[in-house]
């Protein structure tokens with residue numbers, strides 16, 4: 001008896017075999033990148049004495065990070081003290097106590113080595129070779145600061161940076177002084193008006209200082225007043241809130257295109273910001289504007305808020321700082337611009353506030 005095999009059944013067999021090999025390859029790749037590589041990296045660091053919260057399949061430690069974050073937000077802060085790490089970087093606070101100052105944690109399948117030693121940080125930030133590069137943000141960040149300096153790397157970053165550097169030459173900064181003085185005076189006059197005839201009155205200083213720094217950036221960088229830029233700042237603030245949600249989760253490719261409630265909100269804001277900035281035209285300029293609005297406003301306003309709060313708690317330093325400003329600056333705007341570097345005590349106070357309450361609590365770099 002002989003058995004024959006028709007050409008169509010042998011094609012079927014080959015196709016099934018190829019499909020099986022394909023599925024096996026995908027499975028192998030999955031096991032390699034989601035199980036084998038993370039555990040190998042974890043062991044590699046363990047041998048050097050660096051431990052951390054153990055790797056969990058696919059999600060890493062993000063679920064715990066979210067939980068710790070929510071937990072810390074639900075607690076009220078009282079009484080006032082400088083011990084704020086548990087609130088600003090809750091997962092760092094928790095893990096550094098258990099595993100030491102250098103530890104390894106997992107953002108999905110991506111390992112992150114947390115370091116706080118100034119010498120190590122210096123080595124990373126001052127490295128002139130190409131061992132470290134800027135971290136690629138989750139694509140949802142693009143709606144917040146677009147493809148501006150924050151998100152750019154390599155030659156395009158260098159090109160944008162050369163242009164941006166022009167704006168921060170000392171003589172340019174000095175030329176902004178009349179605008180900065182004008183908007184600060186406007187704010188102080190408003191405060192005085194509010195307190196007229198009152199023994200005690202309340203002002204939301206944090207909000208006022210956000211409006212002040214927004215006004216300053218609008219005037220100095222864009223020549224318009226805050227009133228015109230107000231809508232953009234509002235939209236950027238909403239984007240920032242949505243972004244802060246997005247960065248706490250693992251990035252799932254394509255998820256930002258799903259019409260979830262938060263994604264729809266993001267798209268609507270993005271369209272509106274573009275509508276507001278159409279005067280500007282070019283996409284790249286829009287992205288840099290977003291970067292400057294975002295990077296300049298939040299940081300400066302928060303630093304000023306903490307500085308005023310600390311000065312109100314330490315009035316002896318407030319008196320000394322006021323004396324220095326009056327002695328060094330005088331009334332003349334040009335004199336203020338020329339004597340900024342003589343404000344030694346004010347510099348010290350700002351630096352100490354930055355040390356205690358840094359507007360940027362962590363920096364991320366990618367090892368190449």
Ligand code: HEM
Pocket residue numbers: 149150161217291292295296297299300303358359360363364
């Ligand atoms: C107290 C005030 C400020 C603080 C603490 C602060 C902090 C920082 C930090 C830590 C970075 C580095 C981020 C990184 O490399 O990962 C950065 C970058 C940057 N900041 Fe600020 N900043 C402040 C004010 C401003 C202002 C007023 C502007 C603009 C008007 C600005 C624009 C930028 C830009 C454009 C970058 C990106 C630079 C680049 O990648 O080349 N910042 N800032």
